[in-house]
Amino acid sequence: MTHPAEEPRSTYYQAFVRDGHKCVYCGKDILESFDSFSASHLDHLKPRKENGPCEDVWNRVTACGVCNNLKGSYDPVPGAMVTEDNFAEAVAAAREYIRQKRSGETATSYYRDYEYWLKESGRNAGQA
Numbered sequence: 001m002t003h004p005a006e007e008p009r010s011t012y013y014q015a016f017v018r019d020g021h022k023c024v025y026c027g028k029d030i031l032e033s034f035d036s037f038s039a040s041h042l043d044h045l046k047p048r049k050e051n052g053p054c055e056d057v058w059n060r061v062t063a064c065g066v067c068n069n070l071k072g073s074y075d076p077v078p079g080a081m082v083t084e085d086n087f088a089e090a091v092a093a094a095r096e097y098i099r100q101k102r103s104g105e106t107a108t109s110y111y112r113d114y115e116y117w118l119k120e121s122g123r124n125a126g127q128a
């Protein structure tokens with residue numbers, strides 16, 4: 001297996017360096033621990049479902065495991081491809097979508113289950 005650092009022009013390498021080794025959605029430092037690194041993804045900003053995968057570096061971003069999961073198949077630029085010109089706009093739209101799901105502003109079964117189990121266990125949000 002070739003080490004990514006040996007392929008400095010690979011999409012993975014270019015995206016990971018461009019993103020400063022941080023999740024583009026929440027800013028989590030992917031290199032803070034091996035667990036963080038191993039749970040990270042090279043996310044498709046525009047999901048793969050339409051017209052096959054777009055592997056261009058502008059469509060690939062560094063994402064932590066939680067953000068990648070919360071983003072799901074959300075398409076930040078419906079009807080368009082992600083390019084250098086709309087990259088920042090696409091990341092910002094996905095970041096806001098994820099923030100709303102993470103905060104519970106958008107109702108999800110995950111968040112309902114989370115609140116249920118907090119109550120069931122007698123804990124408050126954020127309490128270990």
Ligand SMILES: [Zn+2]
Binds near residue numbers: 025
């Ligand atoms: Zn994240």
